[in-house]
Amino acid sequence: MNTEIQTVIEKFKEVRDILKKFDNGDEAIEYLVNETKLSKEECSTAYDIIIKIED
Numbered sequence: 001m002n003t004e005i006q007t008v009i010e011k012f013k014e015v016r017d018i019l020k021k022f023d024n025g026d027e028a029i030e031y032l033v034n035e036t037k038l039s040k041e042e043c044s045t046a047y048d049i050i051i052k053i054e055d
Contacts, residue, residue, distance in 0.1 A: 009053070016050050025051075 022028040025047060032043035 012050055012053050013055070016053050019047060019051060 019028040019031070022031060028051075029040060029043045029047050032038070032047060033040055036043065038046075
């Protein structure tokens with residue numbers, strides 16, 4: 001696998017681990033909104049994708 005892609009996947013896993021520490025998805029999405037300044041809808045979509053990444 002391309003090393004750049006592997007690096008991105010590892011970063012997503014790091015973010016996933018951060019998001020899993022929240023009590024629920026809404027809190028994690030709010031965290032993403034505050035950190036990225038993206039819309040709640042965009043962060044919700046990103047959350048759904050990132051949280052499904054497996055080790």
